[in-house]
Amino acid sequence: MVCAALTALAVVCVIAVVRLTDKPPETAVSGGKTISLQTDGNNCGAFFRQLGLEAGDTPVMEKTVRIPGEFDEVYTRYNELQKQAGLDLTPYRGLQAKQLTFELQNAAVRYAVLLIKENRVIGGHMTDGEYGSELLPLG
Numbered sequence: 001m002v003c004a005a006l007t008a009l010a011v012v013c014v015i016a017v018v019r020l021t022d023k024p025p026e027t028a029v030s031g032g033k034t035i036s037l038q039t040d041g042n043n044c045g046a047f048f049r050q051l052g053l054e055a056g057d058t059p060v061m062e063k064t065v066r067i068p069g070e071f072d073e074v075y076t077r078y079n080e081l082q083k084q085a086g087l088d089l090t091p092y093r094g095l096q097a098k099q100l101t102f103e104l105q106n107a108a109v110r111y112a113v114l115l116i117k118e119n120r121v122i123g124g125h126m127t128d129g130e131y132g133s134e135l136l137p138l139g
Contacts, residue, residue, distance in 0.1 A: 024120040028086035031139055035086070037121040042100060044114060047121055051139045055102035055112060062100050065115070069094035082123045084137040089115070089123050097122060109136060 027034050035050045042062065048055045067089055068075050079089045098116040107126065115123035125135040 024092075024117050024122050026120065028121075031086075035139075039114075039116060039119050039121060041119065044100065044102065044116075044121070047114075048102070048104075048112065053107055053112065054105040056105070059100040060103050060111075062098065064096055065099045066096050067092045067094065067115075078125075078135070081125055081135060081137050085124075085139050087121070087123050087138075092117060092122055112138065114138075 024037065026038060027036055029035075033050075036047070039047055042059055043057065044059075045055065045057065071079060071090075071093070075089075082089050095117070100114045100116060102112045102114070104110060104112055104126070109126045109128045111129050112126050113124050114121050121138075124138050126138060127133055127135050
């Protein structure tokens with residue numbers, strides 16, 4: 001019984017170390033185009049320009065969020081939206097990310113919301129900012 005408990009503990013430790021040392025990807029393929037996910041802190045201008053978008057230099061809102069450990073129906077749909085943009089939040093379940101909201105200047109919608117982990121975009125969406133409005137994939 002002690003051996004089984006030690007083995008289980010070792011497996012949990014290995015999984016934790018792997019999750020902590022995994023880096024978010026540097027690129028994603030969105031709409032057949034490879035885009036860099038790298039950001040420079042809160043400066044996401046280069047990321048937006050790749051998508052043909054112009055955003056303010058500083059976010060209009062910033063907060064820390066936790067991606068759910070288990071996706072309910074709503075978050076499963078949200079992750080499907082991420083996959084349309086070449087992203088996937090599955091590897092980040094249970095982890096914290098920085099959520100930055102930028103005002104867009106040249107888009108049909110008003111805002112872009114980015115999820116950032118280790119200076120890389122791991123998710124996000126575009127929205128007109130109205131309660132209940134449709135969320136659109138980045139890009």
